Amino acid sequence: MNTSSNATVMSNREFYRQREYAALHRIPGVYELAHSNADNRSALEKKYPDAVFALFIVSNLFFHDRELTNIHMSAYTDILNGERIADIRFRYEKAMKQYTERHLWDD
Numbered sequence: 001m002n003t004s005s006n007a008t009v010m011s012n013r014e015f016y017r018q019r020e021y022a023a024l025h026r027i028p029g030v031y032e033l034a035h036s037n038a039d040n041r042s043a044l045e046k047k048y049p050d051a052v053f054a055l056f057i058v059s060n061l062f063f064h065d066r067e068l069t070n071i072h073m074s075a076y077t078d079i080l081n082g083e084r085i086a087d088i089r090f091r092y093e094k095a096m097k098q099y100t101e102r103h104l105w106d107d
Helices: 012-022 030-034 038-047 051-059 066-080 085-103
Strands: none
Touching: 012 030, 012 051, 012 066, 012 085, 030 051, 038 051, 038 066, 051 085
């Protein structure tokens, strides 16, 4: 029995990197922001708020707080799945507001 295969073995990390790359490059302005310099970054951030949000989420996935991590991971998963950024942002902001209201007086 021949068990060898020519199939490419991909790690989970590589799989998600490829999905992330594809998802981010479908969002207008991501490429421009990722390759911008300090001189034009502010103008690009105003022009492409969806790209700013997506890059923020991708860059901030893990926190000391499980609930915050879950909020960000949910947005990240939605970005990877190609959902509308406006819808993702709405859910994210709602979840963050609820989180803040629940934990406003925590030490």
